[in-house]
Amino acid sequence: MSLVSKPTSLLLLPLPIQKLKPPITPPSTFTKTPQNPSPQHQNKHQKYPSFTPNNHLCLDQAKQLHAHIIRTHFNHAQQVSFSPFESHLSPEARYNLLITSYIKNNKPRYALNTYTYMRKFDIEVDSFIIPSVLKACGQVSVAQVGKEIHGFSVKNGFVSDVFVVNALMQTYTECNSIVSARLLFDKTSERDVVSWSTMIRAYSRNKLFNEGLKLIENMHFSNVKPSEVAMISMVNLFSDIENVEMGKAMHGYVIRNSSSEKTVVPLTTCLIDMYAKCGNLDAAITLFDGFSQRSIVSWTAMIAGCIRCNALEEGERLFVRMIEEKVFPNDITLLSLIIPCGFVGAVQLGKRLHAYILRNGFGMSLALATSLVDMYGKCGDIRSARAIFDSMKNKDVMTWTAMISAYAQANCIDHAFQLFVQMRDNGVRPNELTMVSLLSLCAENGALDMGNEMVAEMIKKLKEAGYLPDTSVVLHNIDEEEKETALNHHSEKLAMAFGLISTSPGTPIRVVKNLRICDDCHTATKLLSKIYKRVIIVRDRNRFHHFREGSCSCGGYW
Template sequence: MPNPTTTWNLMIQASVGNGHFLESLQLYSSMLRSNVHGDNFTFPFIAKACGKLGSILDGMKIHAHTILLGFQSHAFVQTSLMDMYSKCSCFVDSRKVFDEMPDRSLVSWNSMIHAYSIQSDMAKALELFNEMRSLGIKPNASTLVSIVSSGCNDLMSALKHGASVQSYGIKVGFHSDLRFLNAVMSVYARLGSINDARVLFHSIEKRSIVTWTVMMGGYVKAGDFNEVFNLFRTMLREGAELDSVALLGVISACVMLGRLFAVCMVYSLLIKCGFDRVQTVTASLVNAYAKCNDTTSARRIFDSVPEKDISLWTSMISGYVHVGCTIKALALSENLLATSIKPSKATIATMLSACNDFGSLSLGEKVEEYAKASNLILDLQLCTSLIQMFCKCGSIERAKEIFERVPGKDLTLWSTMINGYACHGMGEEALALFNEMQRENNNNIKPDAIVFTDVLLACSHCGMIDEGLKCFYSMKRDYGIEPTAEHYCCIVDLLGRAGEIDAAMRVVHEVPFEAQKQVLYCLLSVFRDHHENKLAELVSKELLDFKCRSGEDCVLMANVCASLGKWKEASELRRLVDKRGLFKKPGCSRIEARDYL
């Protein structure tokens, strides 16, 4: 008669091997209810399931069971517990298990070093590595892969670290170990040392698909997209086996270069190689077509996939938002919410972006309700998007409600709410919130240039001259922030709205040369509004020496020239708009009176 423990172990092993980790824990519970206890074969598999699920409570129960059944000194069981704790981000507990082990195998040392690598704690990884060597334990390729992968905040130190580990690996005989060489090359590529990565790549005779994709990823990170295509062509010529990671790299290059023809070629290759139904690749392809402004092809691919995952939905909605097809983005968002698929944080942020563009408060409220149901309502990034959406849709009170209930506010959240008040002409509220933010010293929140722009904008809209000037001069004096053209424009506009023409002109004299053109356009607008024709004429002559950079600039100049009776110059500027293909976005307003679908 077979041992009951062995029977349960085989079922648990099969379940873990198939990736059914929750089912594995359920099997273990059934095993205990049958009065059958685990052994040194059971616990490593159950610990692996807990680590994959990130279930630290179940993992701690398993740890307790190993102690109760006398497996606390079994190296294989203890190593699996270390790995479980590190996968659950409980690194202190992982190290405690390691320190209590009476006999440590090479696998145990590697597991602990790998845990420090996950934390990017290079110092502790090296400390453990040196301790291991002092005990006469010889490292293997896995050890060095973990060591070289441990990060460092200082770029130069990280590069030196990678080079020294590479030298040590060659010295101890790993010069032909492909896994080790790929890891070193990955570090060089990740840190932007593309030349070192390239030299190592060409030194490898027998390359795996990982070798090719690591090098390709390095070129993508470096922004050398032409080299991505060259490497891909070489890869195809040498008959290297393609995988989805390599294709994702090529698709990324197509997106960055905006090459629609290249995207079409890659799509043909995907179909030929059978990757056209891999969801990650398909989502990336949909994104590529949309970024190349071909949403028709993107939608055709999207519709061709029978079972869509959330990444595919997100890519298609994001694609519509990118090209300005807001109505289609909203319609697709409605379709998604009607399915059983759960939107991710990225999806919700994209949907809220579409609501912002269209001013759809009704869909925005649905998205908020979904965020509440998914326990995402306190997520900082999502709350920032919700506040921005409600402000854009005119519901400033709803935005305020969300803002006030968020704990641990970051600078972006404060800035978004201040901007919302500014755009609604609520200068006093914006300034009060700004002052409240400055008092939040516990979180070390310091205003940046963007926040000051929002505050100055609020002061300008509400005619708060003294407060605006106080903020402007405090920006550099108290926070060391150099004013940009946007800040000077806000001050000129603030003074101009209050009729302080002389003061506005004095501010312009303080502006650095590189920002003068933009500020002069603001000053010209002030002169036009106050019918200061002589001053407007002087500024116009100065601005005519510059090339108009946008349709708005040309139209403003043309209107000023026309008001001065300079019809010839006005006509030439109007023709310049058409000649250069410049575009002035027309003003518009929208009322959500019925279903946009």
């Protein structure tokens, strides 16, 4: 990882960040009055005293003045807004406050732009600012900027601060750079329970369950007592792997060690969800019925668990009971219930939930409409799925993919590919789920021509991810275009295409060949593991290669 040695290196920020308007002004101009103000404007400013030590206003008077400023719509005046900080805060503290405010108001790109301004004008950046900036990086998934800030932190000795280390790890995990996060975790001696929780949560979220379990074991042997947040991450991991025995052990640990009132609701909700996912519905219901602090999240977890376990009548009964107890569902609740209906084929319950949405005036959000398309498609009701799809004014890649998958599941090959062409004509780029649905359809129907088209689409996605064919490995005396075509038909690429067609999403792909894997296929496989989120294991003449998230276990030596 290269270290950031110059402020100008932050000019590598994406253009949308560099071109944000309005530009951030330096601290010296925060308290300036407008140039050539009108007499009316000048008089307004004179009405308000400056909040400095020379003005001995009590807190109540200050609050009254603040309320008056808001009522008279004068809260936009920079002189009033920043005068409290004139004498008390350094420029660095002002910028830290500004960055934090942007993040709290969901404007992470403005926060990054402010940080860039600080570096450009040599305003000191300390270890207190770095975690806030890294939080902004994670919110917009700008991994490159996070790496540059990591380099800057190493150069300036900030990595001895556990808060900076934890913020770096969190940024890497949110940018899907799990390997980088783990390298940082292993290297640092500054680890606390937040560090462990961050890595466990990252492994759980990315379905890397074995790594998560090993880390929990290491945490235990390191005598690190998990916090309530860590307990939630661990329970979520056990529910994902459907390990009810470890979940029960964790339940006992929670009872013995959890004392915080704030975490009772989320921890209990996670345990209900864990028991339901593990198929132990009786334990989930017992825990739910004995829980007095039920929230909308608890109800959602319990009802969704019933649907997943195909206890449809119990799920519907709980839904009615929830409303009778004046706990009303929101969009997230309805999403959480509609999605499992598709998995278990509960089309009648799905229709009743659809009717509830229409009857109670819920706005048909993009997420809700897409989930209904997906649910009807999985249940085989293609007509209802298409009716909702056609009624949607806005569609994203997930909406198109849900409808294409519905046609693929119904074996409507022509309709699926017609919709795929229409999707591309509308400027919507397919994702890996779209490609897997179509490749699977080709495999089931022996559609060789269409299968070749999908392989070509896979190569296109590789090139979009930065893949450049290494034609130097082709020794035949043919032109460059033919060399590229030859590379596309190397045995390992064809084997991986077949693996994508014939295996379920998320499962590992294993390839064995009796020759050494060429440089071009090695590069392509690294990218494929990242694009399709698959673990790809290749056994060539020399060794095993474990490809994951864009990297290989061989480290480039084979």
